Amino acid sequence: MSATRFTRALLRLPGRNFAAGISTGAGGAPTFESTRAQHARYLAALQSLGLATRMLPADERFPDGTFVEDTAIATAHGAIITRPGAASRAGEPEAIALALAGDFSTLAYIESPGTVDGGDICETDAEVIIGISHRTNEEGAAQLGRWLAGIGIASVTVDIRYCTGLLHLKSGLAYLGEGRLALAPGLPDWPVLKAYEPVVLAPEERYAANCVRINDRVLVADDYPHFVDTLVRLGYEPLPLPMSEFAKMDGGLSCLSVRY
Numbered sequence: 388m389s390a391t392r393f394t395r396a397l398l399r400l401p402g403r404n405f406a407a408g409i410s411t412g413a414g415g416a417p418t419f420e421s422t423r424a425q426h427a428r429y430l431a432a433l434q435s436l437g438l439a440t441r442m443l444p445a446d447e448r449f450p451d452g453t454f455v456e457d458t459a460i461a462t463a464h465g466a467i468i469t470r471p472g473a474a475s476r477a478g479e480p481e482a483i484a485l486a487l488a489g490d491f492s493t494l495a496y497i498e499s500p501g502t503v504d505g506g507d508i509c510e511t512d513a514e515v516i517i518g519i520s521h522r523t524n525e526e527g528a529a530q531l532g533r534w535l536a537g538i539g540i541a542s543v544t545v546d547i548r549y550c551t552g553l554l555h556l557k558s559g560l561a562y563l564g565e566g567r568l569a570l571a572p573g574l575p576d577w578p579v580l581k582a583y584e585p586v587v588l589a590p591e592e593r594y595a596a597n598c599v600r601i602n603d604r605v606l607v608a609d610d611y612p613h614f615v616d617t618l619v620r621l622g623y624e625p626l627p628l629p630m631s632e633f634a635k636m637d638g639g640l641s642c643l644s645v646r647y
């Protein structure tokens with residue numbers, strides 16, 4: 388299994404009411420035009436990396452629907468449809484399940500009362516790290532862990548509920564490949580982290596911890612020069628993308644696609 392090599396990606400266009408999604412509101416409201424422009428840049432980046440992409444139409448019942456990562460977890464050995472932890476997002480997985488059904492012979496489902504947001508799931512080359520958060524509950528994490536075990540993938544949970552500023556696990560952590568994790572500063576000393584080489588971001592660049600290794604490149608939010616320098620020093624080829632509009636809605640690069 389590889390957690391860094393992909394051939395396909397599923398995305399959903401942001402709708403006109405994108406700004407009505409859930410947000411802590413720190414950065415102001417996104418504009419529709421800029422959101423669409425940034426989304427187009429993201430799509431083009433995935434295509435430039437050789438991924439076959441599928442774009443679902445916007446669905447204004449779900450202003451957060453463009454954050455498709457939260458609705459499904461796809462691995463080399465199968466896919467599972469989640470039950471997002473925010474009530475306003477509960478209907479999002481339906482269209483995602485239909486779209487993924489063509490590529491996966493069977494789909495598993497997180498069942499009530501379990502909740503899981505895909506943003507809390509970080510796959511490395513060795514295991515899957517599951518964040519228990521205000522979106523992913525212990526029951527959901529346990530269901531996911533059992534399903535992963537059934538397809539031969541080990542998992543470990545970490546509790547992020549008391550990590551200030553972290554909506555999802557991957558808001559502050561990303562697998563870079565080669566046994567390395569990009570980490571927001573100040574994360575707890577979770578035992579699982581000892582198995583990885585940490586690449587800790589500067590406090591003012593913590594948003595960039597939500598980067599995505601895809602094949603030979605690392606997608607990274609633009610305007611984070613120290614982290615880009617670090618990546619280059621480590622031998623990576625960063626691909627910076629404008630993300631300001633998604634950041635205003637508490638989303639990042641990983642959230643905008645399901646990659647497999």
Ligand code: CIR
Nearest residue numbers: 409454506555636637638642
């Ligand atoms: C939400 O609060 O659900 C959305 N506004 C942002 C979701 C971001 N998704 C992610 O980090 N995986």
